[in-house]
Amino acid sequence: MSNQGILVCGEIAEGKLAPITLELLGIGRKLANDLGQELNILLMGSGIGNLAQEAIAFGADKVHVADNALLQEYNSDAYTAVAAKLCQKISPDIVLLGQTDGGRDLAPRLAGRLGGGLAMDCLELSIDPSTKLLVQTRPVFGGNANARIVSKAARPQMATIRSKTMAPAVRDDSRKGQVIPVEDIDASTVKVKVLERVKEKTEGVKLEDAEVVVSGGRGIGNAQNFQVLRDLANLLNGAVGATRAACEEGWIPMTHQVGQTGKIVSPKLYIAVALSGAMQHIAGCSGSKCVIAVNKDGGANIFKIATYGIVGDYKEVIPALSQKLKELLGK
Amino acid sequence: MHIIVCVKQIPDPEVPPAKFKIDPDTKKVMPPPGLPPVISVFDERAVELACRIKEKNPGTKITAITMGPGKVSDVVKHALAMGADEGIVLQDKAFEDSDSFGNAHILAKAIQKIGSYDLILCGRQAADWDIGQTGSILAETLGIPVVTVAKDIEVAGDKIKVSRVMEDGYEVVEAPLPCVVTVSNEVGLPRLPSGMGIIQAARKQVPAWTAADIGADPAKIGPAAAHSEITSLFIPTRDTTCEVITADTLAEAAVKLALKLRETKVV
Known part of the structure; x- marks a missing residue:
């Protein structure tokens, strides 16, 4: 096999190595050690400064630095061109990226250009001890099943990893490494221009970031009844979610939808009220630590993924739950 | 303007998880009995976006194209009923079990046979295997730009402005035509086909093209050409x-x- 080494495509956020990059270096170092190969990282940006040394401290053997005004912010064409050129030069065995705004755009283009084998949104990566192939575990069917994937012949083997699934690299300032500048960044490859970036503010707690989510389904019955869920969510500093059915009924705006075509949430506590748990809904909440199901139908699927359940009318359960929690929390 | 929308048929994701069954030996998902397959939810939004572009830009033609075994023409009929003008089915034993690279090759060959096009829309991922690569690899295969996870497209002459969904908001990018755009669920609810739309769609002929019809390279399609393979499939x-x-x-x-x-x- 002529391909050698692991290459991490790093990301920079607010002048630092992004948290996902530290996770990529963590898993990258582990795979590099298992294979007895070098760990490379590509840093693309403008004014990268001492981040190359940072990357070495976090485990990289070689840091390829593409420092250019064109690369100030993520641009699909420019980043693909730079990363593809580096891959053609150093022929890595494995390329790792983050499942982020940038990574999920860059990875399949890069795979397409290089002819590699790619698995996106991986939860686990390991090296098969006998074949030395990269074994990638990723969710399929909205997280209702997992698949293990290998690329026998296509190179590089490529993966994007879901954030917060890998242990971040540990800093060691005594580590030594090499910094290699990437030259010849060609502006003519840039066909798609970014005109503006807009940050959207949300009122209250953002659904994706909330530690507690209270979701309602078709069984809630009408828009007004969502108020009892809002009361409980407010009490717990949480956010209100809903199923596709409840949103389509117009009881709550579509922005509250949890599921395959809505938001993917992974709170500490997910309270599922009067919803049955269709596959597309489970796809949006299966990462929750603790799930509480409240449903009249004890046979509803949601009980299969719940930690605690109450079988009965939510109109009797939720207000009583809110009242007792209020008392216990001293609010 | 000619828009090609790539649509895929998938098992209905509305099924309760108890009806979701896999076969660990063949590493395949068993279709839930009694529940008809549907158009992939992201692809349905791609059709919706194409229809919105057509409404704002008279003279736009939409071609819906699908690939798969069995009665996949149903998803093309669905796209036609929503407002697409023409449909094509790509069906051949040789296409089956292709990976994203194989699928991109087949789609590229079919699109080259169609000839002229300005915009190719795909779902950001298929809502079954959630792989999320075909649109980007298709663009690389055709050698044209790609813009991913779009929620809106505005046509301005020979360019488009695309709003892309980001974790903390969105960005607007300008891309030259022709290009590929992958479409996200933030497009919003797709329209329901009208009664007249359904009647007209039922009357339309949907040709089926084989590997030979499009000149697909046998070395680039099917399981033997796959860049990656599934070694195990399991329910966590x-x-x-x-x-x-x-x-x-x-x-x-x-x-x-x-x-x-x-x-x-x-x-």
Whole structure:
């Protein structure tokens, strides 16, 4: 096999190595050690400064630095061109990226250009001890099943990893490494221009970031009844979610939808009220630590993924739950 | 303007998970009995976006193209009923079990046979295997730009402005035509086909093209050409079994639950 080494495509956020990059270096170092190969990282940006040394401290053997005004912010064409050129030069065995705004755009283009084998949104990566192939575990069917994937012949083997699934690299300032500048960044490859970036503010707690989510389904019955869920969510500093059915009924705006075509949430506590748990809904909440199901139908699927359940009318359960929690929390 | 929309047929994701069955030996998903397959939800939004572009830009033609075994023409008919003008089915034993690279090759060959096009729309991922690569690899295969996870497209002459969904908001990019755009669910609800749309769609002929018709390279399609393969498929085990809390009244059960949540420090 002529391909050698692991290459991490790093990301920079607010002048630092992004948290996902530290996770990529963590898993990258582990795979590099298992294979007895070098760990490379590509840093693309403008004014990268001492981040190359940072990357070495976090485990990289070689840091390829593409420092250019064109690369100030993520641009699909420019980043693909730079990363593809580096891959053609150093022929890595494995390329790792983050499942982020940038990574999920860059990875399949890069795979397409290089002819590699790619698995996106991986939860686990390991090296098969006998074949030395990269074994990638990723969710399929909205997280209702997992698949293990290998690329026998296509190179590089490529993966994007879901954030917060890998242990971040540990800093060691005594580590030594090499910094290699990437030259010849060609502006003519840039066909798609970014005109503006807009940050959207949300009122209250953002659904994706909330530690507690209270979701309602078709069984809630009408828009007004969502108020009892809002009361409980407010009490717990949480956010209100809903199923596709409840949103389509117009009881709550579509922005509250949890599921395959809505938001993917992974709170500490997910309270599922009067919803049955269709596959597309489970796809949006299966990462929750603790799930509480409240449903009249004890046979509803949601009980299969719940930690605690109450079988009965939510109109009797939720207000009583809110009242007792209020008392216990001293609010 | 000619828009080509790539649509895929998938098992209905509205099924309860109990009906979701896999075959670990063949590493395939068994279709739930009695539930007809549907158009992939992201692809349906791609059709919706194409229809919105057509409404704003008279003279636009939409061609819906699908690939797969069995009665996949149903998803093309669905796209036609929503407002697409023409449909094509790509069907051949040789296409089956292709990976994203094989699928991109087949689509590229079919699109080259169609000839002229300005915009190719795909779902950001198929809502079954969630792979999320075909649109980007298709663009690389055709050698044209790609813009991913779009929620809106505005046509301005020979360019488009695309709003892309980002974690903390969105960005607007300008891309030259022709290009590929992958479409996200933030497009919003797709339109329901009208009665007239359904009648007209039923009357339309949908040609089926084979590998030979499009000149697909046998070395680039099917399982033997796949860049990656699935070595195992499994349903992740959950280490929780649901503790159903009971009491004389539901309100008392709720109180017990509140105490339990506090005890276990969940809240």
